[in-house]
Amino acid sequence: MATASICAVSFASVTHAEAADQNVAAAATQQSATTGTRSDAGVGEIIVTAQKRSESINTVPMSITAVSGEQLLAKGVNGPADLVKVLPSLQVTQTQKGNPVYTLRGVGFFDGTQGSRPTVGLYVDEVELPFSSMARGATLDLERVEVLKGPQGTLFGQNATGGVINYIAAKPTDVLHYGGSATYGRFSEGNIQGYVSGPLNDTLSVRLAGKHEFGSGWQKSYTRDETLGDIDVTTARLQLDWHPSERVKFLLNLNGFNDRSESQAPASLEIRSRVPGALPAQFDGYPPTPRNPRAADWDVGGNFRNDTKFRQASLRGDFELGDIGTLTSLSSYAHMDILTRADADGVNFPNLVQNDTSTLETAAQELRLAGDIGSRLSYVVGTSYAWYRAEQYSDQRFTISSINGTFAMFGITDPLESSPVFVSSRYKTLSAFGNIDYKITDALKIHAGIRYSETKAKSSGCMLTGEGDEVGFSMLYSFVRSQLGLGPVSIAPGGCQSASATYEPGLGRFKLKEHSVPFRVGIDWDVAPRTMVYANVSRGFKGASYPVLGSTRLDAFEAAKQEELTAYEVGFKSSLLNRSLQLNGAAFYYDYKDKQLLGSVFDPIFGPGPKLINVPKSRVYGAELQIDWVPVEGLTIAGGATYLKTKILGCSPADAAPGTAGCQSDGFYNYDGYGSLINLTGQRFAFAPELSGNLDVQYKIAIRDDLNAFIGGSVQAQSSVLQRLGENFALGAADPNRITKQNAYALVDVRLGVSGRDDRWSAFIWGRNVTNKYYKTSTFYSSDTTVGFIGRPATYGLTVTFNH
Structure with a gap:
């Protein structure tokens, strides 16, 4: 767990592999930084492992944000989604199935498929979490978190086009330490966490940490007296650090979490039938959702409690080989079972309910050698293998829905109860990589890295028939096939209803092989003491992902390519x-090919359905600035700002295919939420605000020899942002994106407290979103409604911490 200090602007920290003299120096810097005083160290030296070796953050020629565990605790960063409080270029959005999606500098996508692999790589101590849902417990007992911006494919592989978030867990210690914290606030929400760390003998140390999060329903139905949103999450981590000799070290990490929280219900933003004239009568006079962060609605008597279990084991071995360097082996295995129950329609009857069952599994092995050749050349070379499995079953129920109007047109009167979808996917990736850093002079350095990866993937899947629905689909397909001069078909109970181009149902089977060669070259120059400028060119890839969607078209289950x-x-x-001010800045330009974005695929029965598509050409450019400042004793200021311009550029004329989704002569087309073809050329990306920023200010003062008082606050702000591409353009409104656009907003947090002079304990009251700002975090189409997740309302509470 983080120490009790909550006012650090920056910090010093080192990995277990560093020498003892570095630890001593870092500890001294840590003390001056956490007490907020001016010293020769100023805002402190931050040690990171961005390039898979320990080095000062100010010597790494790339844009990095590093935040200590103390800062995360103070600013209310309780999970990965809360990182937006400290990183303005990051967007974390929730899908209708509950899994988060990460977008960094506009690089991301919005896809509810549990098995989709992110554009922002997620790691704990360099161990990959290949699926975003696996990061739920990553913030337990952290030393720090490092966010690397821009493609990181050379050292971290595929699926890091946007960057990497690497959580650094606090490590076992060679003396006894223990501590904990307790938080309680509005809606009876809070958490209790603690750790104990120390030696078992001269060569073996252990650290055990745990956390339990709890809370009652924060959402309130506006049509009846019920609440939703219980929190019930338990996370634990056990680490064993063994040093059998001075040259050999092992670190075993066993961790996991159980999540039995309730799913958040979306708010209904608009009611509109997917099938003209078939809107169910239950919508007549249905009251609109109030603009209140707590207001929502869900099915009467519905069960929306989830049951998710995650388990992971990793083993790191470091073997010092003298002048050759250090050989590192990193082995890991993770297994996750997911059961989510979600009301996806925002109304109190079953218009669309999603019950998803998924199993995610991964195993990986990395072997690398790092060292120095002389005093000027450092190198890292290695190889890695990773295997991923995603078994996903999604039961989508729409008992009362206009979708049943499609069947009525064919004389089929029995309503369609559900459309279960099953997709099974496998990925295997083999890579080799290398990276060098060479000092031309003491002030001028060059860097180069490259990786070759081969990925083999296969998938099978289809939409199944619900109970009794095989009769209706058999009738429907037989009718259509008769118009084509083909014979009838019969679907077995529980069989595939997805069909080929000739309306013959069956299981879709898909394979692909992809090769990628990410690289990075750069140069940095120490133009003055403690001032560096750098320039980089890098390339990254995000691998293909197979969709999970309700579609009668088998070709809809094909992957979006890398x-x-x-x-x-x-x-x-x-x-x-005098090192009291740290100022970092960067400007960047991204050239995209085949960017994966959430678009739509048109289904003749269900209409447009969400699916990742490839946009041939697009671009991003922008700039960012980050500041850490201790202007006077006790006053700390930390903040950042990002300017971002994103644009879909469309297609080359050679790719044009008039009249279809995809490339046409005047741009790139895709379907909106109601089946109209829309030209996306010129649009900005979803979840990519043009301006975003955050500012945190805190003042700390000694009120007696053994007691400090502090007061602080933060602001997180962003300009307007699109939350779906091309949606609502067919409505003819003055603002065609009025539903799927979130206007500019700002969130304000405050804190006030006391701490011991030695920072071994603290107690503070806090408020988050104190202005009770109403804002949407994501928007998507349901069956007959457009819905959105609304941000949390104003909350307040008390946190107490102690460390020994």
Whole structure:
């Protein structure tokens, strides 16, 4: 767990592999930074492992944000989604199935498929979490979190086009330490967490940490007296650090979490039938959702409690080979069972309910050698293998829905109860990589890295018939086939209803093989003491992902192919004013090929359904600035701002296919939520605000020798953002994106408390979103409604921490 200090602007920390003299120096810097005083160290030296070795953050020629465990605790970062409080270029959005989607510098996508692999790589101590749902417990007992921006494919592989979030867990110690914290607030929400760390003998140390999160329903039905949103999450981690000799070290990490929380219900933003004239009578006079962060609605008597279990084991071995370098082996295995129950329609009757059961599994092995050749050349070379499995079953129920009007047109009167979808996917990736850093002079360095990866993937899936629905689909397909001069078909109970181009139902089977060669070259120059400028060119890839969607078309289950991003970045890092001010900045340009974005595929029965599509050409450019400042003793200021411009550029004329979704002569077309073809050329990306920023200010003062008082607050703000591509353009409204656009907003948090002079304990009251701002975090189409997740209302509470 983080120490009790909550006012650090920055910090020093080192990995277990560093030498003891570095630990001593870092500890001294840590003390001055966490007490908020001016010293020769100023805002402190931050040690990171961004390039898979320990080094000062100000010597790494790339844009990095590092935040200590103390800062995360103070700012209310309780899970991965809360990182937006400290990183303005990051967007974390929730899908209708509950899994988060990460977008960094506009690089991301919105896809509810549990088995989709992210554009922002997620790691704990360099161990990959290949599926975003696996990161739920990653913030337990952290030393720090490092966010690397821009493609990171050379050292971290595929699926890091946007960057990497690497959580660094606090490590076992060679002396006894223990501590904990307790938080309680509005809606009876809070958490209790603690850790104990120390030696078992001269060569073996252990650290055990745990956390339980709890809470009652924060959402309130506006049509009846019920609440929703219980929180019930338990997370644990056990680490064993064994040093059998001075040259050999092992770190075993066993961790996991259980999540039995209730799913958040979306708010209904608009009611509109998918099938003209077939809107169910239950919608007549249905009251609109109030603009209140707590207001929502869900099925009467519905059970929306989830049951998710995650388990992971990793083993790191470091073997010092003298002048050759250090050989590192990193082995890991993870298994996750997911059961989510979600009301997806925002009304109190079953218009669309999603019950999903998924199993995610991964195993990986990395072997690398890192060292120095002389005093000027550092190198890392290695190889890795990773295997992923995603078994996904999604039961979509729409008992009272206009979708049944499609069947009525064919004389089929029995309503369609559900459309279960099953998809089974496998991925295997084998890679080899290398990276060098060479000092031309003491002030001028060059960097180069490359990786070759081969990925083999296969998938099978289809939409199944619900109970009794095989009769209706058999009748429907037989009718259509008769118009084509083909014979009838019969679907077995529980069989596939997805069909080929000739309306013959069956299981879809797909395979693909992809190769990628991410690289990075760059140069940095120490233009003055404690001031560096750098320039990089890098390329990254995001691998293909198979969709899970309700579609009668088998070809809808084909994967979106891998995307390619080439990034150009220049930046600087400067420590000023006697090291009391750290100022970092960067400008970047991203050239995209085949970017994966959430679009739609048209289904003749169900209408448009969400699916990842490839946009041939697009681009991103922008700039960012980050500041850490201790202007006077006790006052700390930390903040950042990001400017971002994203644009879909469309297609080349050679790719044009008039009259269809995809490339046409005047741009790239895709379907909106109601089946109309829309030209997406010129649009900005979803979840990519043009301006975003955050600012945190805190003042700490000694009120007696053994007691400090502090007061602080933060603001997180962003300009307007689209939450779905091309939606609502067919409505003819003055603002065609009025539903799927979130206007500019700002969130304000405050805190006030006391701490011991030695920062071994603290107690503070806090408020989050104190203005009770109403804002949408994501928007999507349901059966006959457009719905959105609404951000949390104003909350307040008390946190107490202690460390020994």
